[in-house]
Amino acid sequence: MIANGDVSFWWRQLGGVPEPRSPLPGSMDADVCIVGAGYTGLWTAYALATAQPDLRIVVLEARFAGYGASGRNGGWLTNSVTGGRESYVRTHGRDAAIAQQRAMNDAVDEVLAFAGREGIDIGARKGGELNVARTPAQLARLRRFAAAEQTWPATDVELWDAARTAEHVRVEGALGGVWHPHCAAIHPAKLAKGLAETVERLGVRIFEQTRVTEITPGLARTDRGDVRATHVIRATEGFTAGIRSEHRTWLPMNSSMIATEPLPAAAWEEIGWDGRATLGDLAHVYMYAQRTEDGRIAFGGRGRPYRYGSRVDTDGLTPDDTIDQLTALLHAFFPAARDVPIAHAWSGVLGVPRDWAATVGYDRNTGLGWAGGYVGTGVTTTNLAGRTLADLVLGRDTELVRLPWVGHRAKKWEPEPLRWIAVQGIYAAYHAADRAEARSGSERTSGIAKIANLISGH
């Protein structure tokens, strides 16, 4: 019997959905009010509390700390610049784009250093990130990608042939891979739980079961009272559409995962993967996976991309057809895992801005700050966002506040039904493109995918 939903496998491994902290007891004042206790909110609280211990910091969370994507993700602590560096070259110049990349590389190490400093086990192994190609078209894309990455400093990308790829992990049909060292596999919920406990120790007050309905300058309104604060930070990512006047800011994109039972030693012999590099591919509807610290495979992909009206899932509950698709893909990648039962399936939402570029910002006039829109790469970026927000709130002139993503704004998403039609159409096109590329064996990227990229603004 596959466990379905229950927020995530990661939480179940920690004993299930945790007993929530107390809700907001009534209206109160604070210096900083942070809405959302995922990584973004918690890193912001951590950076502020360590920089200025006398600040009165309140975090308001609708469910419990780590309920959202932060407790459900694939555990890739990686250095991707969400949305790519090229747009920053256009707006801020090449040096600024390089600075953004270096800041992301540093953030990977900062998260690992935090865990060491605070004595938190986050199940980490820094084995790098490996993306493989399984069709000639993917291989051609992979080579172009590697060549482009290698024109930048600090990316440290290596192009691997099929044999070298297989030395690290034996993926059925892999024709080659691209690897870089700036990534660790982590246990997502252990990080969320450890972060929440750490900020509480530093004096931050986290109120759970408290949903914010409206954010205005100096005020976070909830059904349990209002928090009045000089600075109010929105850290609600894929759930942002639920806040008044933010309905079309970021589209809640779904991502779904499965986790196997632990694989027997014989299967690991066949697969390899001893270095625990995180594993992805170059398909248009891409997959992502990690070998967990206890010898399972956690394997994710798109599932149903989007729900009408920006609705989100119920505690990660995942449709059967998504579980079947992910399982079939897992088995295609790793035939040795065919007899290993699937233990758990779950889903979550990530925030997608109209231009697919993450953002962090703070308006001095209103005292309102925000961070998010990380698409599928927020595990590391949230740390950079939290430290940047702290500098912005404290009015510090640092290298972080000069990075090109600071203050970035994208236009809003189209209203329904256009939004729903567009996302369904784009993902149907990506699926069709993957099938066409696999069938034809051609090195050329399918024209359907190119059109979908143009429409999506990706």
Ligand SMILES: Cc1cc2nc3c(=O)[nH]c(=O)nc-3n(C[C@H](O)[C@H](O)[C@H](O)COP(=O)(O)OP(=O)(O)OC[C@H]3O[C@@H](n4cnc5c(N)ncnc54)[C@H](O)[C@@H]3O)c2cc1C
């Ligand atoms: C299945 C999946 C796999 C992923 N895999 C990876 C990966 O491997 N690597 C990677 O880099 N990124 C990955 N991501 C993305 C990454 O997890 C997120 O970018 C990151 O966790 C975002 O953190 P956050 O704190 O901004 O948002 P969240 O963790 O979603 O936190 C937002 C919090 O705000 C709360 N909230 C929402 N609305 C309100 C409200 N009105 N009032 C009060 N509280 C509210 C929510 O309950 C939630 O706890 C994945 C995401 C998913 C869903």
